Amino acid sequence: xxxxxxxxxxxxxxxxxxxxxxxxxxxxxxxxxxxxxxxxxxxxxxxxxxxxxxxxxxxxxxxxxxxxxxxxxxxxxxxxxxxxxxxxxxxxxxxxxxxxxxxxxxxxxxxxxxxxxxxxxxxxxxxxxxxxxxxxxxxxxxxxxxxxxxxxxxxxxxxxxxxxxxxxxxxxxxxxxxxxxxxxxxxxxxxxxxxxxxxxxxxxxxxxxxxxxxxxxxxxxxxxxxxxxxxxxxxxxxxxxxxxxxxxxxxxxxxxxxxxx
Amino acid sequence: xxxxxxxxxxxxxxxxxxxxxxxxxxxxxxxxxxxxxxxxxxxxxxxxxxxxxxxxxxxxxxxxxxxxxxxxxxxxxxxxxxxxxxxxxxxxxxxxxxxxxxxxxxxxxxxxxxxxxxxxxxxxxxxxxxxxxxxxxxxxxxxxxxxxxxxxxxxxxxxxxxxxxxxxxxxxxxxxxxxxxxxxxxxxxxxxxxxxxxxxxxxxxxxxxxxxxxxxxxxxxxxxxxxxxxxxxxxxxxxxxxxxxxxxxxxxxxxxxxxxxxxxxxxxxxxxxxxxxxxxxxxxx
Numbered sequence: 001x002x003x004x005x006x007x008x009x010x011x012x013x014x015x016x017x018x019x020x021x022x023x024x025x026x027x028x029x030x031x032x033x034x035x036x037x038x039x040x041x042x043x044x045x046x047x048x049x050x051x052x053x054x055x056x057x058x059x060x061x062x063x064x065x066x067x068x069x070x071x072x073x074x075x076x077x078x079x080x081x082x083x084x085x086x087x088x089x090x091x092x093x094x095x096x097x098x099x100x101x102x103x104x105x106x107x108x109x110x111x112x113x114x115x116x117x118x119x120x121x122x123x124x125x126x127x128x129x130x131x132x133x134x135x136x137x138x139x140x141x142x143x144x145x146x147x148x149x150x151x152x153x154x155x156x157x158x159x160x161x162x163x164x165x166x167x168x169x170x171x172x173x174x175x176x177x178x179x180x181x182x183x184x185x186x187x188x189x190x191x192x193x194x195x196x197x198x199x200x201x202x203x204x205x206x207x208x209x210x211x212x213x214x215x216x217x218x219x220x221x222x223x224x225x226x227x228x229x230x231x232x233x234x235x236x237x238x239x240x241x242x243x244x245x246x247x248x249x250x251x252x253x254x255x256x257x258x259x260x261x
Numbered sequence: 262x263x264x265x266x267x268x269x270x271x272x273x274x275x276x277x278x279x280x281x282x283x284x285x286x287x288x289x290x291x292x293x294x295x296x297x298x299x300x301x302x303x304x305x306x307x308x309x310x311x312x313x314x315x316x317x318x319x320x321x322x323x324x325x326x327x328x329x330x331x332x333x334x335x336x337x338x339x340x341x342x343x344x345x346x347x348x349x350x351x352x353x354x355x356x357x358x359x360x361x362x363x364x365x366x367x368x369x370x371x372x373x374x375x376x377x378x379x380x381x382x383x384x385x386x387x388x389x390x391x392x393x394x395x396x397x398x399x400x401x402x403x404x405x406x407x408x409x410x411x412x413x414x415x416x417x418x419x420x421x422x423x424x425x426x427x428x429x430x431x432x433x434x435x436x437x438x439x440x441x442x443x444x445x446x447x448x449x450x451x452x453x454x455x456x457x458x459x460x461x462x463x464x465x466x467x468x469x470x471x472x473x474x475x476x477x478x479x480x481x482x483x484x485x486x487x488x489x490x491x492x493x494x495x496x497x498x499x500x501x502x503x504x505x506x507x508x509x510x511x512x513x514x515x516x517x518x519x520x521x522x523x524x525x526x527x528x529x530x531x532x533x534x535x536x537x538x539x540x541x542x543x544x545x546x
Contacts (some may be wrong), residue, residue, distance in 0.1 A: 002408065019405040135432070176408075176439075180429070183294040183368075183436035185319060197273070197319060201297070247442035248319060249407075 003140065006172040017043060017174055030175070031123055031139060031222030041159040050095045051142050051175045052121055054225040057090045059146065059163075060210055063203050063229030070233040074127050085205035085213045088159070090146070090227065096171035096255070103167045104239070104259040108149050112237055115146035115230035116188035116245030116253075118200050120207055121175050126220035135213035137220065140177040141184070143253040144227045144244050145170040147236075170255045171225070179249055181207045186230075189244040196232035203228060266341035268333060270483075271320030274312035274341060278304025281531065282350035284342065284421050285311050286358030286511075288380070289454060290414065290446050292318040295437045298516035303523065307351070312341055314361070315445070322445025329377055329452035335359050342372065351527055353475075354379030356419075356485075356511055357449075360457060363492075367463065375530040376470075377523060379477040380509050382488025383419075385459040393456040399450035402443045407450070410446070411438040420506035422481060434513070460488050467495040473530040474499040477522055479507040479514065500526060 002017040014030055015023040024189030028034035030052075062068055074078035095101070103114050123139025146163065147170070148184045161170075182201040187194060200206075205213075205254055210226060238244055239259035246252045264271050275293060277300050278534060285296050293311040300309050313320035315337055316329060323329070338361060342350060352373050354362035359381030366373045384391035402410050415424050424431045460467075472495045478489040480503055493501035502522045507514035 017410040020495055128442070135429070178432060180432035180433050180436040182297070183433055184440065185294075187319060199294075200274075248442075 001177045002174045003139075004172075004191050004243045005049040005051050005175070006041075007049055007125065008041050008046045011039075012049065012226065013181060015046075016084050029222070043133060048099070048173050048194045050096050050097045051173070052223050052225065053092060056224045057092055057169075057223050058214065058224065058226040059090045060085070060203075060205065060229040061088045063180050063205060064231035065202070065204060065233070066198070067229070067231045081204060087210060087214050087226070089161055090159075093166055094164045096167045096170050098170065098172040098253050098255065100170070100173055101167065101258045102145075102147055102170060102237070102243070102245065102255050103156075103246050104237075104257065105165060105256055106260045108157060108165075108259075109151045110236050111150035112147050113150060113234040114188060114190070114237055114243045114245070115148060116196075117144050117230045118181060118184060118186060118228045118247060119144040120121045120211070120226040120228065122182070122211075122220045122224040122226070123222055124220065126211065127233040129212055129215045131208040131212040134208040135180075137211060138207070141179050141181060141247075141250055142175045142225075143186075143247050144225075145243060145245050145253060145255065146230065147225055147237075158251065169244070170253055172253055173251045176250045181228075184249060186231075187246045188232075189246070190235060190237065191241055192244075195235060198231035203232060204214040217227060264345040266343060266385070267337050267344070267353070268509060269328060270313055270315045270323060270337070272315065272321070272337060272341055274310060275300075275317045276345065277311075278307055280307045282345075282347045282529075283307040283309050283509055283527065284338070284347075284350050284352050286324075286338065286352075286354035286361040287311070287317070288313060288354075288356030288358050288447065290317070290410075290441060291356075291437045292440055294440070295513065299512055299520060299523070300406045301428070301519045302516075304427065306483060306524070310341070310345065310347070310350070312544070315357070316449040317441050317445060317466045322442035322525045324444065326448045326452050329370075329448045331453050332366060332531050335365050338365050339369060339372070339472070348372065349374050350399065351375040351377065353379070353523070354381070355379040356381060356383065356509065357454065360460075363459075363460075364473075366470060367466050370470065370472050373472045375525070376472045376474045376491065377477065378474065379513055379519070380479060380482050381462045382492075383484040384454060384457070385461055385488045387481065388459060395450045395455040397457075399447040402447045407441060407443050407446075410443070411435050411495070418483065419509040421460040422479075423510045434510070439488050452485050464495055468497065469493065470496050473500065473526075475522065475526040477502045477504065477511055477519060479503075479511045481507065481508060482509040483507065483510070487526070
């Protein structure tokens with residue numbers, strides 16, 4: 001099943017995208033009681049919103065070997081691989097939907113880069129679960145672009161603006177249920193050119209490991225999201241670029257890039 | 262990004278492990294991820310090449326139906342091996358991929374050290390029904406998309422037995438089925454699956470096949486069991502393995518038995534020259 005959040009006129013609601021490219025409005029929450037309404041609209045006639053506003057926004061961060069190696073080489077340092085599935089955080093102010101612009105602040109350097117990745121959406125309250133149980137608590141999967149200003153990321157004391165500047169977290173277009181993350185692949189395109197493709201299963205720590213480890217200490221809640229990290233080298237985006245992250249089976253997250261003047 | 266442009270499309274492939282080369286072609290609508298339970302084990306001793314057949318996964322899916330046919334699938338595999346500078350390899354496949362592997366071995370026996378054909382033959386019996394079925398799901402794919410196709414496929418007897426193993430199996434095969442372009446699958450169905458020759462029609466050439474051959478089929482893989490018996494009786498020296506208790510997706514339903522049969526066969530095939538006698542019997546793994 002394919003879930004979205006959408007705006008149609010004054011209506012803002014969750015919806016289910018049908019095989020005929022329509023959106024059926026749903027009342028209630030996808031994670032709890034909900035009902036399909038009789039309001040059915042063509043997908044092309046609605047504005048897709050960020051598919052969920054997460055209660056807590058988690059990010060695996062560094063989680064793929066080639067990404068670690070490439071980024072370390074650029075800085076002339078030895079690659080260091082994470083020893084544990086230690087999770088980080090991002091901020092909701094930065095979320096934007098598919099087709100919405102990524103705005104680069106005037107004072108940002110040219111090192112504003114994409115990171116295309118799988119996003120896990122939690123479906124059920126989750127505390128102290130095993131790796132074997134972990135996927136039973138997943139509602140579905142969507143796509144994220146963990147846009148990063150590299151000089152701020154390295155130079156600031158925290159990731160506050162390097163990762164969380166407004167519009168730096170495109171997420172969408174929809175949430176798809178019933179998938180196995182380890183069978184998915186991610187392709188990142190800049191202006192239509194394929195920049196990198198990787199298999200989700202090549203993560204240093206997989207979805208099961210993250211959810212299990214996190215849940216030993218944290219309570220995960222319905223709607224929480226976990227961004228799984230990216231692989232490969234990442235390149236700069238400039239004004240006028242269009243960045244796409246595609247995960248076959250889920251869809252394409254597409255965002256134009258605009259530098260503020 | 263392991264890609265190669267062959268015969269007008271970009272093929273996505275993965276190479277894992279070291280050793281003698283083994284290339285595996287996946288079944289219809291399954292994609293290279295469906296070989297993960299094999300790659301994990303076989304890559305310890307072989308250099309395993311998997312790829313998305315054109316129209317599948319993240320390989321190219323041309324709009325033109327004329328860009329799809331069984332001979333083109335064979336040419337793609339040859340071009341992929343040439344790109345990888347592999348002159349001879351063990352070649353295997355399941356279902357549609359088994360048909361590719363078998364026909365590749367018939368076309369290019371000099372490039373094949375050993376042949377593995379698993380759960381192959383759907384459409385060889387009741388050909389008219391098969392063509393109608395393929396056209397019906399190809400039309401539905403174009404009309405309703407991949408998610409509806411996956412829903413329907415999960416209820417099909419070819420997949421249902423694996424799905425019955427539990428939610429993890431259902432999630433895995435659903436994902437394999439959904440990660441393609443609908444157009445690529447529809448064209449593959451109409452132009453490859455419904456037009457390829459039946460296995461029976463290959464009999465004269467199968468009798469001449471001198472490549473060591475392993476045939477693997479699930480006990481309950483109804484569309485393929487009879488065809489596998491035919492191949493076992495026709496391909497000289499072919500080893501016939503019937504995996505009990507499983508259906509069409511033997512590599513997923515019984516990965517340990519599948520992998521054991523493949524490893525034993527490949528090790529024996531590496532030690533002896535290609536057999537020339539007729540099949541004497543059938544073995545279980």
